[in-house]
Amino acid sequence: MTASRPPEPAFGLQIPVHRTTLANGLRVVVSPDHSAPTICVAVYYHVGMRLEPQGRTGFAHLFEHLMFQGSAGMAKMEIAKLVQENGGNLNGSTRYDFTNYFETLPSHTLDLALWMEADRMRGPVITTAELDNQREVVKNEIRVNVLNRPYGSFPWIDMQERAYTNWHNAHNGYGDMADLDAAGLDDVEAFFRTYYSPANAVLVIVGDCEPDHAVALSRQHFEEIPAGPTPATADLSEPRQTEERRFSRPDALANLSALAVSYHTPPSGSPEYYAMGLLDQLLVQGEDALLYHEIVQSRGYAGEVDGGINFLGHMHNAHTPLLWTVELFHNNDIAADAILEAIDAVIEPLRTTVLPQVSLDRAIVKARAALYGTMSETYYPGAGVADLLAAFELFEGDASHVNEIEGRFAAVTPELVLATAQEYLRRENRTVLAVEPGATQGAQS
Amino acid sequence: MTAARPRPVPGPQAPFRLPPREVTRLGNGMRATFVAAGTVPIAAIRLVIRTGSADVPQGQTWLDRFVHEYLREGTATLDAAQLAEAFASIGGRFSVDADEHTTVLRTDVLAEHAPRAIALLAEIARAPRLPDDEAARLRTDLRRNLDMALVQPQFLTFAKFRSALYGTHPYGRVIPQGEVIDAFDAGQARAFWAAETGAQRAHLLVGGRFDAQRVTTAVHAAFDDWSAGPAPVDVTPTPTRGRRIYVIDRPGAEQSTMYVGLPVIDPTQPDYVGLEVTNMLLGGSFHSRITMNIREDKGYTYSPYSAVSSRPHDAYWVEAADVTTNVTGAALTEILGEMDRLGATPPDVAELAGIQNYAAGSFVLRQATASGILDSLEFLDMHGLDAGYAEAYVDRVRAVTPETVQRIAATYLPSAPVTVVVAGDRAAIEAQLAPFGPIEA
Numbered sequence: 001m002t003a004s005r006p007p008e009p010a011f012g013l014q015i016p017v018h019r020t021t022l023a024n025g026l027r028v029v030v031s032p033d034h035s036a037p038t039i040c041v042a043v044y045y046h047v048g049m050r051l052e053p054q055g056r057t058g059f060a061h062l063f064e065h066l067m068f069q070g071s072a073g074m075a076k077m078e079i080a081k082l083v084q085e086n087g088g089n090l091n092g093s094t095r096y097d098f099t100n101y102f103e104t105l106p107s108h109t110l111d112l113a114l115w116m117e118a119d120r121m122r123g124p125v126i127t128t129a130e131l132d133n134q135r136e137v138v139k140n141e142i143r144v145n146v147l148n149r150p151y152g153s154f155p156w157i158d159m160q161e162r163a164y165t166n167w168h169n170a171h172n173g174y175g176d177m178a179d180l181d182a183a184g185l186d187d188v189e190a191f192f193r194t195y196y197s198p199a200n201a202v203l204v205i206v207g208d209c210e211p212d213h214a215v216a217l218s219r220q221h222f223e224e225i226p227a228g229p230t231p232a233t234a235d236l237s238e239p240r241q242t243e244e245r246r247f248s249r250p251d252a253l254a255n256l257s258a259l260a261v262s263y264h265t266p267p268s269g270s271p272e273y274y275a276m277g278l279l280d281q282l283l284v285q286g287e288d289a290l291l292y293h294e295i296v297q298s299r300g301y302a303g304e305v306d307g308g309i310n311f312l313g314h315m316h317n318a319h320t321p322l323l324w325t326v327e328l329f330h331n332n333d334i335a336a337d338a339i340l341e342a343i344d345a346v347i348e349p350l351r352t353t354v355l356p357q358v359s360l361d362r363a364i365v366k367a368r369a370a371l372y373g374t375m376s377e378t379y380y381p382g383a384g385v386a387d388l389l390a391a392f393e394l395f396e397g398d399a400s401h402v403n404e405i406e407g408r409f410a411a412v413t414p415e416l417v418l419a420t421a422q423e424y425l426r427r428e429n430r431t432v433l434a435v436e437p438g439a440t441q442g443a444q445s
Numbered sequence: 446m447t448a449a450r451p452r453p454v455p456g457p458q459a460p461f462r463l464p465p466r467e468v469t470r471l472g473n474g475m476r477a478t479f480v481a482a483g484t485v486p487i488a489a490i491r492l493v494i495r496t497g498s499a500d501v502p503q504g505q506t507w508l509d510r511f512v513h514e515y516l517r518e519g520t521a522t523l524d525a526a527q528l529a530e531a532f533a534s535i536g537g538r539f540s541v542d543a544d545e546h547t548t549v550l551r552t553d554v555l556a557e558h559a560p561r562a563i564a565l566l567a568e569i570a571r572a573p574r575l576p577d578d579e580a581a582r583l584r585t586d587l588r589r590n591l592d593m594a595l596v597q598p599q600f601l602t603f604a605k606f607r608s609a610l611y612g613t614h615p616y617g618r619v620i621p622q623g624e625v626i627d628a629f630d631a632g633q634a635r636a637f638w639a640a641e642t643g644a645q646r647a648h649l650l651v652g653g654r655f656d657a658q659r660v661t662t663a664v665h666a667a668f669d670d671w672s673a674g675p676a677p678v679d680v681t682p683t684p685t686r687g688r689r690i691y692v693i694d695r696p697g698a699e700q701s702t703m704y705v706g707l708p709v710i711d712p713t714q715p716d717y718v719g720l721e722v723t724n725m726l727l728g729g730s731f732h733s734r735i736t737m738n739i740r741e742d743k744g745y746t747y748s749p750y751s752a753v754s755s756r757p758h759d760a761y762w763v764e765a766a767d768v769t770t771n772v773t774g775a776a777l778t779e780i781l782g783e784m785d786r787l788g789a790t791p792p793d794v795a796e797l798a799g800i801q802n803y804a805a806g807s808f809v810l811r812q813a814t815a816s817g818i819l820d821s822l823e824f825l826d827m828h829g830l831d832a833g834y835a836e837a838y839v840d841r842v843r844a845v846t847p848e849t850v851q852r853i854a855a856t857y858l859p860s861a862p863v864t865v866v867v868a869g870d871r872a873a874i875e876a877q878l879a880p881f882g883p884i885e886a
Contacts, residue, residue, distance in 0.1 A: 011486040011556035011654060035484050036813035037459060073452060077741055081732045085799030086455055087806010090731070106806050111453040118450075136744025136769075140700070144747050144767040148700045150596045221450060255596050256589060286538045287517060287529035297525065303514075303586030331589060362534050369536030369555055375485045376553075378820070381813040385485075439596050 013372065015385060017400040018211040019393075020218075024227040025199025028218045029389045029399040030211040033382065039207035040382030041113040042102035043121065044390035046202075047195035048095045049173025050236055058138065058175015059183055061094040063191055065134040067101060068092070069126045073119040076130055082116060089380055094173070095312045097319050098394055100387070104380040107208035111217055114205075118221035121201065123192050128185060135180055142174050150253040154435050155260035155327050156311035162247050163262045163431035168236050169321050197228025202393045206382035238264060238321040245431045248336075252438035257332050259339055262323040263430045265309055266420060269396060274408045275420040276324060277315050280308055281363040282355075283346065284326055285370065288362070290346045291326060301339055302328040314374055316405065317391040323431075324424075336434045350421040355414045367409050458802070461809050463835055464818060469661065473673045474645030477664045478822060480652045482815045487536075488559035488655040489815040492550040492566045493648045493823060495677040496641035499545040499615040499756075506621035507587060509548070511629045512637055513541040514583045516550070519574035528565070535561050539569070545616060545756050546677075546827065548642075559655040560663035567667035570647070573638060577631045587626050595620070598702040598767075598868040601693050605866045606704040609689055610761060614682040643674010650822055652815030681758045684708040686862045690884050692875070693868040701773040701869030705780055706763030709857045711755050712828040716853055718841040720762075723853045724753050726800045727787055728764050734783045735764060745769055745776045757828060762858060770870055774877030781860035781881075788855035791847035804842045 018030040052059040070076045083090040088105030101120070105113055146152035157172050164170035203222065205214045241264055251258075266272035283291050284307040291305045307326040309315040315322075326343060377384040393399040423429075469477040501508045517539065519525040532539050535558035542549040550569055554562040594600045604619035611617030649668070651660055686708050710716055721729075728735035728751025739745045749766035768776040792800075811817035825834060865881065867874060878884060 013486055033484050035482065036464075036809075037461065038810055038813045077732060077737065081799065084730055084732045084803045087458060087802050087809065089807065089810065104810060106458050106809050108457075108459060109455040112455050115450065115453050133741065133744045137740055137747055140745070140767070140769060141747035143700045143769070148598065148698055148702075148767065150593070253596060256593055286533050288526070288533040292529075293526065297582075300582045300585060303589055329589065329593060331585070362530070365536050365555065366533055369487070369553070372485050372487045372536075372555075373553065376483070376487065376814060376816065378814050378816045379810075381810055381817075 013403070013406060015389070015402055017389065017402070018215070019399055020215050022198065022219060022223045024223060024225055025197070026222050026225070027202045027393055028215055029202060029204045029393055030209065030214045031204070031206045031385060031389060032209055032211055033206060034208050036381060037107045037208050038104055038381045039107040039110050039113065039205065039209055040102060040104040040380060040386050041110070041117060042100055042204045042383065042386040042390060043117045044098050044100045044202045044204070044394060045196055046098055046200045046394050047231070048097045048099055050096050050168040051195065051234055052173070054167065055179060056183055056187060057171050057179045058173065059179070059187060059191060060099060061173065061175065062134065062138050062180060062183060063188065064092050064094045064099050065138055066124050066126055066131065066188060067120050069124060069130040069134060071120040071125050072122055074116065079116050079120065082112065086112060091380065095318065096173070098390070100390065102380060102383050102386060104382055110205070110209055110214065114217050114221045117203065118225065121196065121198065121222065121225055123196070124188065126188070131183070131185060131188065135183070138180060139177060146174060150255070150439070151251060151258060151435065154251070154258055155262070155325060155433055158249060158433055159260055159262050159323065159325065159431065160311070162245065162433060163264070163323055164238055164321065166236060166238055168234060169238060193228065194231050198222065198225050199227055199230060202390045204386040204390045206386045206389070236321065241429045244427045247432065248434040248436055250436045250438050254435055254437040255439040256329050256437055257334070257336070258327070258329045258435040259336050260325055260327040260433045261340070261343060261430055262325040263424055265320060265322045265324050266424055268318065268320040268322065271408070271411065271416060272420045272424070275412045275416045276424060277309065277367055278360065278363040278409065278412055278417060279350070279421060279425070280315070280324060281366040281370070282359060284308065285366055291343065294346045295328065295339065295342050299342055301334050301342065302330045304328065314370070316371065316374060317387050319395045332437065336432070340432065344427070347421070347425050351418070351425055355417050357414060360412070360414055360417065364409050368406055371405055458805060458809070461839065463832070464812060466832070467657065469664065471644065471665070471669055473669070473671055475647045475649070475668050475671065477649040477651070479655070479657055479660060480815070480818050481654065482652050482818055483654065485654070486556040487553050487653050487815070488556050488562065489553050489652045489819060490551065490559060490562050490566060491650040491819055492570055493650060493826065494548045494550070494570065494642050495546060495646040496548050497544050497546040499680050500641050500678065501615065501637070505625060505633070506618045507591070507626060508629060508633060508637055509543060511583060511587055511626070512634045513543060513548070514586060515575050515579070515634045516541060516569055516573050518576055518579050520568040521572035521574060522568065524574070531565055537562055547823065549823070556654040559651060560659045563649065563660065563663040564667050570642060571671055575631050575634050575638070580629070580631045584626055584629055587629070588623060591621065591623060591626060598695060598698070602702045602704045602866045602868045605691050605693060606706065606763070606864060609691060609864045609866065610684040610708065611682050612685070615680060616682055616756065616759070640675065644668060644671040645673040646675070646677050648826055650819045652819045679757050684759065684761065687864070688862055688882050689864050690878055690882050691866045692871050692878070692884050693866070694871040695868055696870055696872070698868070698870045699770055700767045701770055701867050701874055702767050703773070703777065704763055704765050704866040705777065705863050706761050707858070707863045709753060709760050709762045711758050711760040712830065713758065716857070718838065719845045719849050719853050720753060720857060722800055722804055722842055722845045723787070723850050723858070724751055724762060725804055726792060726797065726850065727751060727783060727854065727858065730800070730803055734787070735780055738779050738783060739766065739768070739776050743772070743779070745772045755828065770873050773867060773869060773874045774880065777865065777878070777881060781863065784854065784858050784860045788851060788859055791851040794847060797845070797847050797850060801842050801845060805839045808838055
């Protein structure tokens, strides 16, 4: 067991990180925090939408739902009942490269929480009826979030389908209804065997616990789960984009135009990636951002400019390929070309001129605050920190790297920002998507 | 496959003490409350002002939103760009959260900059710039927001439910006329802010990590000489209870967006904590009866939920769900059936004990983060409750019996007088809704 505890400045960030690997390959990360009597237990499996089988789009997410439908020691939804009747909240989510399951509870229930996650790591035990039920639930999730919602696929699904060329990255991870219909119990078994082994997972415990005790309990519950084969690696790479791509699509439910512009980011973890994170702060985050000033305040094209890295989270909890996106809603009498011209008027100078240090310093402060913001979870206390720890354990092989993030931002120079803008904010590196509204007015009754 | 170990049984939850709070009262009637929480070096700061959409004059719906947008346009000493930079340079971002009775100027900043953030929020509240030459742009933005809201089924359903319950009372006026927005100007914004804000309506909340001494000094410097301003005004409504069904037509919609609810007691009433427990059991938690029925058993919907929505001396209970179009009637049958089943038969002791633990545990969870603590403080303020309410909450939850739940369900949550609003494909759902009563014009 290794531990790292950086010294504490007045109001510094220092997340205690205790790492252990069990005999079956399960990595365990414990981060004690005694500021409140709560505990968050999270299990992250290193499989997400990108690795689901062709012909089974949406399966990684459907599988996530099935992990609440019963296992050897728990009936359908009993895990939700157990968490609830012990005073906690639970959830799960499916992302590009991982699927997570987590609960936050009063801290005296740690033993039970670990037992629950160990039980379902042994595998879902479900019937066709339960699969059919969750298939309907998932279809209703897609309806409420995408099909029955104006701008429902904008830009997260629309853009990945157009900006990426590799099927793993480009396909719709919510899934085609036909693919969801085709999924059977044999798919469940195969997907579990391939991706849900202990060695392909990280267990994170954050909150009111003693690390030695938490690790000992983790051993008791998880170490006897048989190790499985390591899944084959997939080629998720995207080629360097050399030509701007432009698309538009109609949205019958929308009544106003929308525009999104996405650029491929530098490789995650690289110095350039952190420079890109600062460019994001500089360009779109907050009301001091350059694009906000130009598009909202100076030109009045839109009321807000949104965007960032990673449609399904933030820059610290995902692995490239990723997109940095600018998105906005605008009146129909403003042409997309005019907005693109405004964007270029802001971005092009960053590709030719070295940024003043004072601008970079402010971007770094904002990036730090944004990082701290990801750690604050009101409904699931501790889950934000657990998420960062799991992401760094999965993607960099060491959860304690979370304590290096601020140093990586601080190491970015104006020259690196310039070089990053020159390569990654090229027009040829971007995909433009315009939404053409199909609804003529509000559906007022 | 190895067998799992026996399921552990946790002992009782440890007695929980609220995180200590420090309360300061200024000479002008303003209050400030500080609560240290968490380990992340962020200070959460909220200036809660007792004014909201209910204070907007009739015929000017969304004037409050217009003012909120306007507050971003600077202060007496800082223009919009300078104000935005001032927040950004301390890791913050200014935003406004508001409802019928509160307007919350808020920011989260790096812990060491809490005093500066307090000074900035004070400047916005006391001396907003509200420049004339930005009014046209802000009107355009607000019209755009209105237009976009008018194609969101959840918003339309909410608005219709509100007008059905509250009629012309401010709580019922959710959707403005576009022409009204087009006529908003800086003068109206200034008049509203001057008439509706002041120290005796303000409560500054600071949570998270901060230097208490420096923050106290900053509060006095920023607010001691703020004039008391107007006293808050309550506008208690008399919501309508009674079966009515409204349909908002969305031809071809794959789902029906439903709001099903009725007026209930507010948080100052003795039965209120029991009502909260009853709600969690009925539809207000993942393992609740309605969710287990229409989601986990029947697959009609993805994210159904029920909630008690409250304002001073006013509340309603509502179940909201987006269901597949062809099961609109079936879903409504199940929702109303679960309401009446709970009113007819007490829950068994184990089911209620589980919900009581959930209520007690999630209370602890809410007190674990700065945002959760500040939310709780806002709730107490809203309803004129004191810290004693929070201290007694868990004991009151534990005191609820199965018979209490049945009585509360029968008294406050019968299905007969519910108002039902459905945004969906009228041609496909009209016949499904017919058994529940006539559809209102």
